[in-house]
Amino acid sequence: MPDLTAQIAENLAEMHGRITDAAARSGRNAKQIMLVGVTKYVGPTEVRALVAAGCTELGESRPQQLWEKAEALEDLHVRWHMIGHLQRNKVRRTVPLIEMIHSVDSVRLARAVDSAAGELSRRVPVLLEVNVSGESAKHGLEPDAVEPLLEELAECGNIEVRGLMCMAGLQSGLAGAGADFAKLRQLRDRLHENCPEGITLDELSMGMSGDFEAAIEEGATIVRVGTALFHGVLR
Numbered sequence: 001m002p003d004l005t006a007q008i009a010e011n012l013a014e015m016h017g018r019i020t021d022a023a024a025r026s027g028r029n030a031k032q033i034m035l036v037g038v039t040k041y042v043g044p045t046e047v048r049a050l051v052a053a054g055c056t057e058l059g060e061s062r063p064q065q066l067w068e069k070a071e072a073l074e075d076l077h078v079r080w081h082m083i084g085h086l087q088r089n090k091v092r093r094t095v096p097l098i099e100m101i102h103s104v105d106s107v108r109l110a111r112a113v114d115s116a117a118g119e120l121s122r123r124v125p126v127l128l129e130v131n132v133s134g135e136s137a138k139h140g141l142e143p144d145a146v147e148p149l150l151e152e153l154a155e156c157g158n159i160e161v162r163g164l165m166c167m168a169g170l171q172s173g174l175a176g177a178g179a180d181f182a183k184l185r186q187l188r189d190r191l192h193e194n195c196p197e198g199i200t201l202d203e204l205s206m207g208m209s210g211d212f213e214a215a216i217e218e219g220a221t222i223v224r225v226g227t228a229l230f231h232g233v234l235r
């Protein structure tokens, strides 16, 4: 095996360079873009190398794997992001472990998170996942369903709605991804105009290994990258 630590540090440095370049191309500051390292393909050893290299915002798409990693890496100072589908019966175990949930896609889920956060006397930042591509296999709210939901979520005192999240459709390549990201940004811009009190929509969580540069050019404030960070160490 190549030196795993060195390889992952090199991958992370390259990723920061690409984020900086993409930000510069669209007249943005790379400091406004958070990199969430998605750890679902690797075990604790690789995650430790990533954290040692300086990536301390980590994401998992399956609750069970998030629980296991958070436990195995309890000694590290990292912040976990729940980025995938969250079932309501997994909320109470997940909320104490996470910094942010990117994938709220129903009022019932939001209320479950609100109640679990209340039990911990904390306010949990959440993003609303939107199905901008219209592909039926994707989770997320229909774009038109977001505005009515905001009114209901404004009443949940223990969650802070901070923005929107999406995944690009698989069908139409990089150009299609750019169009999906533009849709999410336009939806956010439209909703910004009369947001209920207590809700801010400053964050756009969009972009993965294959399309994060397009996402940054469309205004992503958070990119979620897995594969590219573990290049050369995935079997």
Ligand SMILES: *Cc1c(COP(=O)(O)O)cnc(C)c1O
Residues within 6 Å of the ligand: 038, 040, 061, 083, 084, 167, 207, 208, 209, 210, 224, 225, 226, 227, 228
């Ligand atoms: C796996 C995953 C990512 C990262 O994908 P890569 O292509 O490996 O960078 C980002 N977001 C979500 C929701 C994921 O499930």
